[in-house]
Amino acid sequence: MAKHPKLAEWEENELAKSLSRFPERKAKFTNHGGDEIPRLATPETIDEHYLDNLGFPGQYPYTRGVQPTMHRGRLWTMRQYAGFSSAAESNKRYRYLLDQGTTGLSVAFDLPTQIGYDSDDQMSIGEVGKVGVAIDSLADMETLFDQIPLDKVSTSMTINSPAAVLLAMYVAVGEKQGVAPKDIQGTIQNDILKEYVARGTYIFPPKPSLRLITNIFQWCGQNTPAFNTISISGYHIREAGSTAAQEVAFTLANGCTYVQTALDAGLELDVFARRLAFFFNASSDLLEEVAKFRAARRLWARLMKERFGAKNKASLMLRFHTQTAGNTLTAQQIDNNIVRVTIQALAAVLGGTQSLHTNSKDEAHSLPTEESVRTALRTQQVLAHESGVVDTIDPLAGSYYIESLTDKIERDALALIDKIEESGGVVKCIEDGFIQRQIENAAYQYQMEIERGERIIVGVNKFQIQEEKKPPLLRVAPEVEESQIAKLTEVKNNRNNEQVASLLTRLETAAQGDDNLMPFIYDCVKEYATLGEICNVLRKVFGEYKDRG
Amino acid sequence: MTEKIKKNRVLVGKPGLDGHDRGAKFIAQALRDAGFEVVYTGIRRSPEEIAAAAVQEDVDAVGLSSLSGAHMRLFPAVVEALAKAGAPDIPVLGGGVIPEEDIIELKAAGIVEIFTPGTPIDTIISAYRDACEKKSTG
Numbered sequence: 148m149a150k151h152p153k154l155a156e157w158e159e160n161e162l163a164k165s166l167s168r169f170p171e172r173k174a175k176f177t178n179h180g181g182d183e184i185p186r187l188a189t190p191e192t193i194d195e196h197y198l199d200n201l202g203f204p205g206q207y208p209y210t211r212g213v214q215p216t217m218h219r220g221r222l223w224t225m226r227q228y229a230g231f232s233s234a235a236e237s238n239k240r241y242r243y244l245l246d247q248g249t250t251g252l253s254v255a256f257d258l259p260t261q262i263g264y265d266s267d268d269q270m271s272i273g274e275v276g277k278v279g280v281a282i283d284s285l286a287d288m289e290t291l292f293d294q295i296p297l298d299k300v301s302t303s304m305t306i307n308s309p310a311a312v313l314l315a316m317y318v319a320v321g322e323k324q325g326v327a328p329k330d331i332q333g334t335i336q337n338d339i340l341k342e343y344v345a346r347g348t349y350i351f352p353p354k355p356s357l358r359l360i361t362n363i364f365q366w367c368g369q370n371t372p373a374f375n376t377i378s379i380s381g382y383h384i385r386e387a388g389s390t391a392a393q394e395v396a397f398t399l400a401n402g403c404t405y406v407q408t409a410l411d412a413g414l415e416l417d418v419f420a421r422r423l424a425f426f427f428n429a430s431s432d433l434l435e436e437v438a439k440f441r442a443a444r445r446l447w448a449r450l451m452k453e454r455f456g457a458k459n460k461a462s463l464m465l466r467f468h469t470q471t472a473g474n475t476l477t478a479q480q481i482d483n484n485i486v487r488v489t490i491q492a493l494a495a496v497l498g499g500t501q502s503l504h505t506n507s508k509d510e511a512h513s514l515p516t517e518e519s520v521r522t523a524l525r526t527q528q529v530l531a532h533e534s535g536v537v538d539t540i541d542p543l544a545g546s547y548y549i550e551s552l553t554d555k556i557e558r559d560a561l562a563l564i565d566k567i568e569e570s571g572g573v574v575k576c577i578e579d580g581f582i583q584r585q586i587e588n589a590a591y592q593y594q595m596e597i598e599r600g601e602r603i604i605v606g607v608n609k610f611q612i613q614e615e616k617k618p619p620l621l622r623v624a625p626e627v628e629e630s631q632i633a634k635l636t637e638v639k640n641n642r643n644n645e646q647v648a649s650l651l652t653r654l655e656t657a658a659q660g661d662d663n664l665m666p667f668i669y670d671c672v673k674e675y676a677t678l679g680e681i682c683n684v685l686r687k688v689f690g691e692y693k694d695r696g
Numbered sequence: 697m698t699e700k701i702k703k704n705r706v707l708v709g710k711p712g713l714d715g716h717d718r719g720a721k722f723i724a725q726a727l728r729d730a731g732f733e734v735v736y737t738g739i740r741r742s743p744e745e746i747a748a749a750a751v752q753e754d755v756d757a758v759g760l761s762s763l764s765g766a767h768m769r770l771f772p773a774v775v776e777a778l779a780k781a782g783a784p785d786i787p788v789l790g791g792g793v794i795p796e797e798d799i800i801e802l803k804a805a806g807i808v809e810i811f812t813p814g815t816p817i818d819t820i821i822s823a824y825r826d827a828c829e830k831k832s833t834g
Contacts, residue, residue, distance in 0.1 A: 258712075258713035258714065258764055259713065261713075262713055264713075270713065270742075271713075272769060273712060273768070273769030273770055274714075274764060274766045277764050277766055278714075278764050278765060345715075346715050347715015347716070347717070347739045347740065348713075386716075387717075387718050388718050474718070478793075478813040479814055511793065512793065512795060513793065513795065587721055587725070590718050590722060591721075591722060591725050591726075594722050594817075595726075598816065598817045598818075607814045608816075617796065620795055623765065693738075694738035694739050694740065695738060
């Protein structure tokens with residue numbers, strides 16, 4: 148049978164172009180028996196329905212993946228979220244992870260840092276260095292990336308409300324290493340809307356928060372073009388208990404809000420849209436999760452093209468990071484968590500993820516130990532090098548179930564996105580609690596199914612055992628808070644305090660007007676103004692957001 | 697004769713900076729379904745704010761949730777804040793990602809009960825019922 152002209156066209160254009168730039172990992176992919184594994188399996192008859200809804204990888208609507216060769220070309224980035232205690236301690240963990248073959252860093256900040264408090268703030272008591280690393284000033288950031296070349300490593304930073312400050316510090320560290328801002332690679336989460344909905348590290352009300360985000364889009368477009376300016380996150384929405392379709396809906400609705408805000412501020416769509424990245428959860432329902440990733444990719448491409456009129460291909464592509472679902476980890480029989488994580492990671496890989504974090508087995512008890520983090524990373528390496536699922540693109544495509552489920556998730560998510568729009572948009576639906584209620588109801592229903600035994604969680608409500616052995620726990624030493632405060636005091640004693648005060652005043656004046664705040668923040672951090680000082684200036688001008696409860 | 701039975705009142709609070717409130721919200725809703733009156737503070741409240749709310753709402757028990765590892769500082773701080781606010785008799789219960797060895801210390805600091813992941817909801821509800829009733833007869 149003759150090759151379908153559209154397939155031939157794809158091979159000659161997208162595929163050939165991609166192969167000429169990035170050859171595949173192997174000249175020939177074969178199975179154990181020596182048979183060649185096809186790059187892409189397609190239906191015998193390629194029809195309009197196939198072309199409209201699936202198409203070819205690296206081609207609209209991107210259902211089968213954003214790159215023409217997907218994981219045959221390059222494996223996903225194995226990126227383990229880590230950070231705890233002090234900058235020096237976290238720096239050691241990062242260098243360990245890089246030694247073990249991780250290919251990108253992902254920084255976890257402690258809660259005071261995420262909410263814009265210095266370690267010596269009254270609000271920081273008990274939280275310093277607990278769930279991530281404490282960063283008060285550029286001095287800590289210099290320690291955090293000591294001997295890690297920022298032109299070689301890409302870094303993802305889970306930071307939202309004060310993202311502008313941490314980004315400025317990161318760029319400043321790069322400059323000190325001799326790395327130009329344009330060569331800096333990585334991602335800041337910078338997704339405030341899901342903080343109001345599900346994660347909780349907001350500082351300012353929505354409007355000034357959205358301004359800061361737009362400021363970052365614009366500044367990065369001019370200064371750090373290789374940096375992803377936002378990671379629009381469904382992960383935490385799902386962790387809070389949403390369904391798969393709600394995860395897609397609320398995430399993409401947030402995405403549309405950022406796009407619209409940036410357009411309203413006069414930014415050019417095809418300039419900033421290419422730097423938008425996404426972040427999803429991989430839960431245990433393998434097939435539903437694979438369908439979810441495919442549906443999200445297709446729906447975003449359609450929204451960007453049809454609703455916003457994006458022209459550039461890169462603007463249409465939903466590129467995403469995945470983390471396995473923390474909420475599915477059990478405190479009981481923790482070795483079972485390795486199996487859960489494997490299934491979830493497999494879903495992410497089959498769903499075409501660009502990067503992946505695998506959770507460690509002990510995280511229902513505490514931050515992971517070095518040993519359990521290694522096992523989590525090895526899980527990815529086994530999938531990448533032994534499972535074979537990376538050798539052919541979008542291998543579950545064409546399954547009756549997967550395709551119908553992909554369609555259903557897309558349909559359900561779109562209906563919810565439209566409903567939010569009709570109800571006045573995302574910000575209004577957050578302020579009146581509509582989105583939070585949807586998630587709470589889904590979470591409650593799910594948990595009650597477990598309580599009633601209708602949903603089995605192995606080792607929790609069935610197959611329980613009496614456990615004698617307690618897992619070794621990673622503990623953050625209580626002295627961390629004290630020594631972090633001492634370091635902060637030292638920084639404040641050794642900087643030019645007059646200069647800092649005057650830069651903070653300039654920032655305050657700028658915040659009252661309409662200027663892009665990034666250059667002002669950048670000037671502040673270079674003089675070692677602290678995160679808390681900068682955020683307090685902005686609190687004064689912008690006010691603070693309070694949760695409804 | 698229609699004597700109205702007073703419902704047990706509980707304040708569910710999230711002390712500190714931790715934003716994970718899926719568990720807190722679930723407990724709040726499950727207690728409501730079991731006939732309690734429940735006030736949820738919302739996230740990111742200081743121990744003093746939680747104590748003040750408990751007094752103002754005239755609750756029979758306070759439930760705390762923390763998943764960030766700050767429980768050793770924050771849970772006892774709420775017990776102290778309640779005493780300072782003139783309500784040392786309001787029992788405090790807690791839950792979250794809490795290692796076993798911490799539970800002994802927390803109980804010594806006056807926390808009545810600590811629940812860890814996987815505890816059946818019925819166990820939690822009856823602990824709240826006991827705590828509330830002990831307080832009102834206490």
